Amino acid sequence: MKKTFTINISGTVFHIEEDAYEVLQKYLVNLKNHFGNDEEGKEIVADIEARIAEIFSEKSSDDKKVITIEWVNDVIEMMGTPEDFADDEVVEEPLTAEAKRKRRLYRDPDHRVLGGVCGGLGAYFNMDPVILRIIFVVIFLITGGAALLAYLILWIAVPKALTTAQRLEMRGQEATVKNIEKSIKEEVNEVKESYKKFKESDTYSKGKKSMEGAGDVVYNVFKVILKIFVIIIGVILIISGFFGILGLVSSMVVGQSFVDGWPLIWGPEIHGFGVFNHFVDPGTVTFGLIAIGLLAGIPLLAMLFIGTKLVFRYKTNNAAIGLTMVGVWLIALVALITVSASQVGNYKSRSSMTTSQTISCDSCQTLYLKLAEDKYEDYAEKDWEIENFKVVVVNGDEVMLGQPRLDIEKSGNDNFSILIKKSSRGRNRENAKESAQDVIYNYQLSDSTLLFDPYFIIEEGGKWRDQAVDITIKVPEGKAVYLGDDMVKVIHDIENVSNTWDGDMVGKYWEMKPEGLTMKEISK
């Protein structure tokens, strides 16, 4: 059982099955689009319809009365589709239709090198595509990947001009400022007219009609405003989307130096991705970067896409593209959350290991604590946000340095001794202990002088796990220490009787008395 419709083709009434009706209607709409909407086009379509009516009446003069899909397909085969005519119309295209058609952006399959994007843009802007291609290559060289990305987006998003109608649209009315102005002016006139009508309709106050009139005026005013608005928004979206992607790509690929070097280009500055290498494995870095790139890039792509759509008005499968974008964005989000969660796990437990050494210096009454020379002062330092840590580049390798902390306590026996406690965080205790073992810290003892390295080093390839080195000097009662001026960098909250600040403790002698560390007056 099938539903049938009653239709009127060229003055003759037919019964047609539902599926046949759909095919026929689509075919006739195609024809109309192909031949255009002017007098000539209408006449051609009318002639074809008349012929179709004739064929159908011949067929239905037998006992069968209903048009089936087979008949429709037969007719289409006989009459041919717009694509068939297009082959025969290579030379001439109706010029009259060209002037009236509004331009749409298509990819031009006849003038293409890659995807026909430049060819289509050339048709749209009425420029030689060669010039566009040269401009494109120049932009590509300047911006790195961004221009290529823009090209790919257009390639995917902009449809190819297949039918004659599309080819005509591709070269239709120029989208110059003048033409946009013209179309807006036309709309404004329309507004004026409908307002005039509304005024003249003397039913200023009452009745349904005036309501409709007012509705028309409001509608038309709204339409004009909306149109201008849409174009402005579109342009803004294109510009911000493009520069956003430019900024994103350049900061991801070349790092921050690139963006800094291009102060004219606006873009979200994403700094120092290289820093991540000190926290997580390289594989995870790449993975995370891709996720971040997608997370930030997809909204920018969407901006660019919507912007070009608003300005150039081309047709696409919006739902598919939109869903894909949302889908990929969500996947990137989930991936990033997963990665972050697993990374946070790396800091779960803390473990430490302590080494102690007794300083055999029976004769000395005073131990001199001094800081060794800063070997890394002259090396380039990288941007780094974590307190007490820094990263320097030595012969192209990045070395991570941390600042040790020094405290002074009372010794339980008669000897000076030094305690070095290295600690670190990790996934579990074992893991944390391994990290702690990878911390290198050196000091030197010569006579009564202890020379401390200003930094501890995290072994090459090691990751930042909040490592720390705590140095404790045990001072027996009755003996003293001298804090060198440089020591201000490493001493940390040393308890003393007079509650003197760390900064004021250096350059002075301190004696360990039963009540605690006491400042010794210089009695020389």
Add this chain to the structure above:
Amino acid sequence: MKIENAKAQMRKGVLEYCILLVLNGKPLYASDIIKSLKEAKMIVVEGTLYPLLTRLKNDGLLAYRWEESTQGPPRKYYELTDTGRQFLGELEGSWGELVDAVEKVRKSREK
């Protein structure tokens, strides 16, 4: 693709001439014209014909009148106008010249 294009252009050039030829003598309606052209394999799909008929009509070479039909909608009968007849005469002349020229070229190659 290129060869197809050349063929299509050739056929297209000759097609207008053929339509005028078919209509020379008596008025016909579209289906008749299609029938003769299809027999001669000049056209493949009927849709090609209608734009041509309309264009020839708009150029003043053809005219049409409506005639009632016993079996279906009224039909457009096309006929040559005076200009059309004159144009056809010119085309016959240039066609003859063309055929001669092609023949000459072919013969000279065969020698």
